[in-house]
Amino acid sequence: MEFKLTVLGTASAMPVTERKQSAQVLQVHGRFFLFDCGEGTQTQLLRSHIPSMKIDTLLISHIHGDHIFGLFPLLSTLGMKKRTAPLNVYAPTNFGPILKFFLSYFGEGISYEIRFTPLTMKEPQVVYQTKKIAIEAFPLEHKIETFGFIVREKEPDLNIDKDALERLHFTLEEIGTLKRGEDVVREDEKLIIPAAEVTYRPYKPRSFAYCSDTSVFPKEAEWVRGVDLLYHEATYLSELEDQAALRHHSTAAQAARVAKEAGAGKLILGHYSSRCSDKSLYEAEAREIFPETYAADDLDVFEIPLEKLR
Amino acid sequence: MEFKLTVLGTASAMPVTERKQSAQVLQVHGRFFLFDCGEGTQTQLLRSHIPSMKIDTLLISHIHGDHIFGLFPLLSTLGMKKRTAPLNVYAPTNFGPILKFFLSYFGEGISYEIRFTPLTMKEPQVVYQTKKIAIEAFPLEHKIETFGFIVREKEPDLNIDKDALERLHFTLEEIGTLKRGEDVVREDEKLIIPAAEVTYRPYKPRSFAYCSDTSVFPKEAEWVRGVDLLYHEATYLSELEDQAALRHHSTAAQAARVAKEAGAGKLILGHYSSRCSDKSLYEAEAREIFPETYAADDLDVFEIPLEKLR
Numbered sequence: 001m002e003f004k005l006t007v008l009g010t011a012s013a014m015p016v017t018e019r020k021q022s023a024q025v026l027q028v029h030g031r032f033f034l035f036d037c038g039e040g041t042q043t044q045l046l047r048s049h050i051p052s053m054k055i056d057t058l059l060i061s062h063i064h065g066d067h068i069f070g071l072f073p074l075l076s077t078l079g080m081k082k083r084t085a086p087l088n089v090y091a092p093t094n095f096g097p098i099l100k101f102f103l104s105y106f107g108e109g110i111s112y113e114i115r116f117t118p119l120t121m122k123e124p125q126v127v128y129q130t131k132k133i134a135i136e137a138f139p140l141e142h143k144i145e146t147f148g149f150i151v152r153e154k155e156p157d158l159n160i161d162k163d164a165l166e167r168l169h170f171t172l173e174e175i176g177t178l179k180r181g182e183d184v185v186r187e188d189e190k191l192i193i194p195a196a197e198v199t200y201r202p203y204k205p206r207s208f209a210y211c212s213d214t215s216v217f218p219k220e221a222e223w224v225r226g227v228d229l230l231y232h233e234a235t236y237l238s239e240l241e242d243q244a245a246l247r248h249h250s251t252a253a254q255a256a257r258v259a260k261e262a263g264a265g266k267l268i269l270g271h272y273s274s275r276c277s278d279k280s281l282y283e284a285e286a287r288e289i290f291p292e293t294y295a296a297d298d299l300d301v302f303e304i305p306l307e308k309l310r
Numbered sequence: 311m312e313f314k315l316t317v318l319g320t321a322s323a324m325p326v327t328e329r330k331q332s333a334q335v336l337q338v339h340g341r342f343f344l345f346d347c348g349e350g351t352q353t354q355l356l357r358s359h360i361p362s363m364k365i366d367t368l369l370i371s372h373i374h375g376d377h378i379f380g381l382f383p384l385l386s387t388l389g390m391k392k393r394t395a396p397l398n399v400y401a402p403t404n405f406g407p408i409l410k411f412f413l414s415y416f417g418e419g420i421s422y423e424i425r426f427t428p429l430t431m432k433e434p435q436v437v438y439q440t441k442k443i444a445i446e447a448f449p450l451e452h453k454i455e456t457f458g459f460i461v462r463e464k465e466p467d468l469n470i471d472k473d474a475l476e477r478l479h480f481t482l483e484e485i486g487t488l489k490r491g492e493d494v495v496r497e498d499e500k501l502i503i504p505a506a507e508v509t510y511r512p513y514k515p516r517s518f519a520y521c522s523d524t525s526v527f528p529k530e531a532e533w534v535r536g537v538d539l540l541y542h543e544a545t546y547l548s549e550l551e552d553q554a555a556l557r558h559h560s561t562a563a564q565a566a567r568v569a570k571e572a573g574a575g576k577l578i579l580g581h582y583s584s585r586c587s588d589k590s591l592y593e594a595e596a597r598e599i600f601p602e603t604y605a606a607d608d609l610d611v612f613e614i615p616l617e618k619l620r
Contacts, residue, residue, distance in 0.1 A: 015387055017356045039383045040350050046327045065386045065416055069379075073349045076375040077325055094415070101411045105404070106375055 041070035351380035
């Protein structure tokens with residue numbers, strides 16, 4: 001039941017040798033979700049031992065080259081590897097013609113279905129769910145249409161207390177009733193067994209938010225409220241706050257204020273400007289506001305351990 | 311007056327961590343020519359300290375992803391760096407719509423002109439020349455339309471022998487005559503000064519051929535006859551000659567036979583299959599046929615020194 005983020009690239013648009021461009025993978029309950037796909041993502045996947053064939057869903061924040069130029073190579077490689085499983089892609093609307101172009105000119109070996117869902121929401125909206133997790137997309141504030149994402153574990157099914165199981169000898173039907181959170185009524189015994197007394201949530205649901213390429217904006221903290229892990233771009237240090245505003249990016253301090261206001265568990269920074277590649281400066285600036293900040297390097301892994309509630 | 315090849319990528323289509331995909335730069339007389347542009351080329355340029363802004367001309371052998379997926383990122387970066395100098399691109403015809411697509415979706419910051427010349431020739435043909443060099447393109451034999459390239463230094467201008475200069479006191483007009491290889495006739499002195507006796511070629515022109523993604527074919531050796539440096543793909547070892555034929559690729563031994571028949575100076579191998587990344591096996595196989603073979607690693611540099619003729 002892992003909930004594990006691998007940061008594949010932490011550079012911004014101008015290429016540098018020490019860092020790759022934006023891409024991150026969240027591995028959760030055996031599924032792999034790829035957020036953005038800068039140039040070189042497929043090599044970073046290899047380096048991280050993340051099986052590209054097992055990527056379930058691609059979530060593209062916006063159509064800037066440093067976030068998607070690794071996509072054509074990755075899609076081609078999945079074709080060469082004879083992928084057959086469909087690949088979900090959530091991206092802004094103008095990804096549609098880009099995908100169409102790719103398939104016309106490089107689609108010969110693509111034997112799997114690419115299921116593209118355009119993002120158009122104006123506020124957080126669930127775009128994907130399984131029994132265990134849900135993914136929301138929400139708009140960010142960048143130069144062009146850009147979206148953030150939140151992956152949330154759903155509330156886990158209720159477990160029944162072991163002692164109660166032994167003591168009360170529930171029928172299968174009663175177990176079903178309790179697991180739905182409903183009380184069991186045994187009319188013959190004139191007994192009511194409150195679900196609240198004999199069940200418990202086995203663990204606390206975990207969550208991750210991906211805020212890539214954005215100015216901070218009033219609703220942002222509200223939308224990512226309470227996430228365990230918040231990735232927020234921090235292209236600049238505060239000394240270049242003007243640049244950040246001009247280019248619709250954030251500073252490390254601004255990202256930290258969002259994390260603080262949102263009550264996030266941990267803040268991960270990335271997307272550093274090529275003008276300042278000393279990540280410790282970003283970390284120091286943000287930690288003054290939000291101590292649980294980590295300025296990521298490429299291939300860093302952040303795990304949220306399962307917090308069992310009993 | 312350098313003539314220097316930097317091999318940026320030596321992997322074939324399936325990505326590996328130790329090698330990047332096809333790209334090479336020839337630096338000759340202060341100009342930089344980029345041959346193919348696989349994913350990650352711009353980072354390899356940074357690693358090789360080759361100034362991407364100074365790339366004069368791009369020569370694309372064919373439209374397969376592992377030879378061009380680094381192009382969009384590179385073109386975008388040149389835009390961010392505010393390039394204004396035009397960029398020449400020679401590529402197969404179907405690069406046209408690809409360039410058009412790129413410019414429509416990612417062209418906003420592209421402030422320089424991209425001068426695309428489609429390649430259609432059926433035999434070697436000069437496509438580019440300066441005072442000092444000429445570049446020929448010629449068809450290769452691959453799954454899709456593919457071209458090879460030869461860069462040749464032109465015969466350098468004739469120099470005039472120092473002793474003759476001192477002895478015969480040439481006028482500027484006479485010097486011009488001799489440099490054109492014509493004899494000087496001094497009617498008043500009843501003297502004929504043969505150009506052949508008082509001039510010499512200062513150096514031997516150098517040449518490089520790039521044969522990427524091809525089966526060997528009858529005319530190939532003839533077309534690259536006598537080049538100093540021959541890059542020839544060698545995707546497979548001879549034990550997989552059937553695979554090579556099937557996929558329109560070459561083995562190390564086949565590449566060596568071309569080099570031998572062509573009387574090349576030196577053979578460089580690359581484009582190794584991900585099935586065999588031990589380059590020494592390729593080198594050993596080829597050297598049995600053509601001893602001057604070097605199986606390249608990424609970032610290897612091969613220089614052809616200037617051979618002065620006097």
